[in-house]
Amino acid sequence: MNSSTKLLLSSFATGLVFYATIGIDSVFFRGQNYIPRENEASQGYAIPNKIGIKLEDVDADGKEETIFKYAEKSYLLRVDEQNKPYILEYEVKPAEIISRIKETQILEKEK
Secondary structure, eight states, X not given: OOXXXXXXXXXXXXXXXXXXXXXXXXXXXXXXTOOOOOSOOSTTSOOGGGEEEEEEOTTSSSSOXXXXXXXXXXXXXXXXXXXXXXXXXXXXXXXOOOOOSOHHHHHHHHO
């Protein structure tokens, strides 16, 4: 067997092992973060295609909160004292702009 044949067989074997590993992983070991791409679920259950989870610093305190999205609406994903998950609706209000000009200064300008 010449060197080019060995190189070809070696490359083929490496590719085969790589794709077999990826294929087995995607079929049997989907990981903890896997959400199936299904459009239907039993009555009363969430549709998997409409679910999303992300981290975001919602309250600007420097710590990220877990956000659960369902059908384009966001909720805070929390856990209680027994470590059971629950969701809370929330809204982010824009910052309020407070004028620093005193009323007396405004009155003086109007004179």
